[in-house]
Amino acid sequence: MTSREKDIDTRGESIPVPLTAEVPLTCLARDYSADTLIPLHHHPDRHQLVYAEGGVLVVRAGAGRWVVPGTRALWMPAGMGHQVHCIGLVRMRSLYILPGALPDAPAAPSTVSVTPLLAALIHAAAEVAQPCVADSRDGRLMRLILDELRTLPVLPLHLPEPRDARLRRIGRRLERAPDDASTLQDWAARLDVDVKTIQRLCRRELGMTFGQWRQQARLLRALERLAVGEKVIDVALALGYDSPSAFATMFKRRFGQTPSQFFR
Secondary structure, three states: OEEEEEEEOOOOOEEEEEEEOOOOEEEEEEEEOOOOEEEEEOOOOOEEEEEEEEEEEEEEEOOEEEEEOOOEEEEEOOOOOEEEEEEEEEEEEEEEEOHHHOOOOOOOOEEEEOOHHHHHHHHHHOOOOOOOOOOOHHHHHHHHHHHHHOOOOEEOOEEEOOOOHHHHHHHHHHHHOOOOOOOHHHHHHHHOOOHHHHHHHHHHHHOOOHHHHHHHHHHHHHHHHHHOOOOHHHHHHHOOOOOHHHHHHHHHHHHOOOHHHHOO
16 A cells, blocks of 8 residues: 655645555655755654755754754654754755654654765665655665664764753753853853752753753754854854864764764
């Protein structure tokens, strides 16, 4: 049986994407101009791998925000509402997968690394006419992509968003001004609470300390800016680091690579 799934374009119009049990994966290619906002939507009966061959994606889903530069992708489980903001000109290549084809897929949104092999496979899949025949070169290409999806490592490119109104106020400030150096004591005074209250809320709602939250906000903003060609020194100073070397050290500690290695 065929599942006539839907994708949306920037005008909110539905685009039919055929999926079958025999070929449970398809690829849709779309290009978006800089600063395009794809409104909140969801795909009720399919998983999605959101990948950009060019540009950067900032995705909001559930209680979090993900930054997706090139060579990375975002796994979006079926039924999860999400909004996408395109930073720079974006060449989006989305994979859609019937859930039964990947029963052990992540249940929550996750940023994953895209290997050179998977990138090449996605590029080829975007050229495949749909629907394709299972016992054909195109069908085998889709099955090979499924095999690759089972091995993708998850990356720490997620910024949790709190529910508590006090933390949300801090979060809005971190997003608007990631170079803000306000301390816990500063925020406690502004919010008229004690420091321990903020610490407890951060642990409970974010799973991290206040300092880790602020550092993650800065690093994810750095990814957005570096991915569109800004210089390391400019990004480091704009985000409140004392020097480019201090920024590079923190970047490598968090992501395991220097900025230049990350975007290679």
